[in-house]
Amino acid sequence: MRRADRLFQIVQYLRGGRLVTAAALADRLEVSTRTIYRDVADLIASGVPIEGEAGVGYVMRQGYDMPPLMFTNDEIAALVAGARLLRAWGGTAMAGAAEEALVKINEVIPDTARARAEAVQVHAVGASGMTxxxxxxxxxxxxxxxxxxxxxxxxxxxxxxxxxxxxxxxxxxxxxxxxxxxxxxxxxxxxxxxxxxxxxxxxxxxxxxxxxxxxxxxxxxxxxxxxxxxxxx
The missing domain is CATH 2.30.30 (SH3 type barrels.)
Known part of the structure; x- marks a missing residue:
């Protein structure tokens, strides 16, 4: 997992005001607790409102949200169409990754952009050779x-x-x-x-x-x- 992806996942796990230990985060992300300590310190330094300390656990204050992704309508349509094509014609891991990325994007884009994504009428069917x-x-x-x-x-x-x-x-x-x-x-x-x-x-x-x-x-x-x-x- 790339470090950027790991930092994103740490923020997601800390949402909701729950106390989460470094050991629990390390187990979920399959890294050492030392890596979690370093990642959390970097997130705090970048302005993410995480409270806690090593050996006790971490919690993130309510109300924090990731900065919104800024896509144009055409970019959103391309992402949705591409994910559908890859789901039909790609490898198992490729298709799964495309679906997961689309879910994450859908969670952070504005409502108007989400409506555009749901309105995309590009579909991929008939991939009979994709055993x-x-x-x-x-x-x-x-x-x-x-x-x-x-x-x-x-x-x-x-x-x-x-x-x-x-x-x-x-x-x-x-x-x-x-x-x-x-x-x-x-x-x-x-x-x-x-x-x-x-x-x-x-x-x-x-x-x-x-x-x-x-x-x-x-x-x-x-x-x-x-x-x-x-x-x-």
């Missing part, structure tokens, strides 16, 4: 991209040729019903894209150090030079 296995595969690939985990893919190409591909996973792309993985293929010594639905198995094979020439940014730069991706300036 539990496919969703779990997307989650594993997403985690591998973030953790820089080298993978050996059991892959079957369009001509039904089966190969084992040692790769560095870099990014996932959604093309409308089809997901692809952008990776540095160590077998071909070049960038390659793999259809996720043709990956039959994946085996972790250690981690890799980031290299500028073998990164997603380097791939985008090359594709822009070739005119395959428009330059957004």
């Amino acid at each position: 539990p296995e496919m969703r779990a595969r997307l989650d594993r690939l997403d985690a591998a991209c973030n953790a820089r985990t080298r993978l050996v893919l059991a892959y079957v190409d369009e001509a039904e040729r089966a190969t084992d591909r040692p790769v560095r996973p870099l990014a996932l792309f959604f093309w409308g019903k089809v997901w692809t993985l952008l990776a540095w293929c160590e077998l071909r010594d070049d960038f390659r894209t793999f259809r996720v639905d043709r990956i039959h198995a994946m085996t972790p094979d250690g981690t890799f150090r980031p290299e500028r020439a073998k990164s997603a940014a380097a791939f985008y730069e090359r594709e822009r030079r070739l005119g395959h991706i428009p330059d957004r300036g």
Whole structure:
């Protein structure tokens, strides 16, 4: 969990004027009590009205609220539509995270903005190919991209040729019903894209150090030079 997310959760747990111990917060957030002491001290220094002390517990005075998130109507519509699309076509963890984020946003935006969110008429249906296995595969690939985990893919190409591909996973792309993985293929010594639905198995094979020439940014730069991706300036 990112520290910013942890600080937000601490504020949520302290709402309602209840006394909560550092040990209880540490257990809920799966960190040490020392980390909780430091986080609470930083929240108090930033103006959050938390009272208490280490070894006793903490309580937050009634009436405190987080600063409102300022989204335009179009931004709210985009967030809602995006969450619905990801719920239909994303991995299990992706979809769950999108739903949770939407709930949190809905709690802090003004009533007029909440009405706009509820009025969004963009829906995603018919994701018949998104089996539990496919969703779990997307989650594993997403985690591998973030953790820089080298993978050996059991892959079957369009001509039904089966190969084992040692790769560095870099990014996932959604093309409308089809997901692809952008990776540095160590077998071909070049960038390659793999259809996720043709990956039959994946085996972790250690981690890799980031290299500028073998990164997603380097791939985008090359594709822009070739005119395959428009330059957004």
